[in-house]
Amino acid sequence: MSPNAHITSHRKPRRPATQSWVVRTGVAGGVLSTLAVAGTASATTSEKPTEATMEMPAFNAALSTSIAQSAVATQQTAVDYQVRAQVEEALDQAKADAKKAKEEAERKAEAERKAKEKREADEARASRTSDRGSLGTKSTSASGSEAGSSSSSTATGSSASLVNFLRAQVGKAYVMGSTGPSSYDCSGLVMAAYSQIGIDLPRVSQDQSTAGTQVSTSNLKVGDILYWGSAGSAYHVAVYIGGGKFIGAQNPSTGIVERDMSYSPPTGAVRVM
Structure with a gap:
């Protein structure tokens, strides 16, 4: 028997190969789980633009309604301008007619006034002639x-x-x-x-x-x-x-x-x- 036969060895016992494989498998599984969680979070984050994209049709409909309302308002404004122009034209014509009628009345009155003045002048001249006893x-x-x-x-x-x-x-x-x-x-x-x-x-x-x-x-x-x-x-x-x-x-x-x-x-x- 060897003198060292009863001396206890201080080396750690070797782990079986199966235990090492399990450990490695667990580590790998943890990594994969972490990656899966990260991927899920990433996927959740990446879905937000998709939700924004889904809201676009509602935004476009509102914009279309606004544009239509603006077009109607523009058309109404154009009609209002046209009506106003017609009214102003009618007023201008009425003023022109009134001015013409006034001028005609003044012309007739002036002619009558001159005729009256001429008659009175003739009468006055005749009266003076009579007074002088020509x-x-x-x-x-x-x-x-x-x-x-x-x-x-x-x-x-x-x-x-x-x-x-x-x-x-x-x-x-x-x-x-x-x-x-x-x-x-x-x-x-x-x-x-x-x-x-x-x-x-x-x-x-x-x-x-x-x-x-x-x-x-x-x-x-x-x-x-x-x-x-x-x-x-x-x-x-x-x-x-x-x-x-x-x-x-x-x-x-x-x-x-x-x-x-x-x-x-x-x-x-x-x-x-």
Whole structure:
């Protein structure tokens, strides 16, 4: 027997190969488990973009709705602008029409004012001539009076009816455009007087001054139409009643009057009877 036979060995006993394999297998399993957990976490993390991607359709639908609403609003705005433009155009046209009507009314008023001023100036001039006692005017008045006296004294039938109607209107008002029975303008009175004896005359003085045969103011007869101004453009008319007198609707201030020829000598005369 060896002297060392009973000395206990201090070496660790060798592990069986099977135990070593199990240990290694366990370690490997742990690693794999760790990797599996890590992979699962990674997979969970990587699923979030997928969830974000799933929300995109809802976002796109909202955007489409917003775009559609914006398009409708834009279209409505365009319609509003169009309606507003049409309204403004109509207002502009109405203003233009009103301005035109006003200008036309002012033009007519101005023409009437000038005609009135001319008549009044003629009357004033005639009145001054009468006051001065012009010899020429007296001679004309005397000649007319002599011629008119015989005409007036022998006035019968239609002439008498004409004169009687005219004298019945003396004192009534002068109103521009009126033809009776309570008021007249100059041509309205002449037309109304002649209508009493069945003679139709034009309405205005310009036409009445050419309605018959032109006669001299020194050879007048009862019923002759006297006019002031040029034949065809006369601005005033009256009727000769004989005795060197006439009856006419003079102006708004005097109305219908009977006056001597010397008051306002006429430019000419026409005979329609």
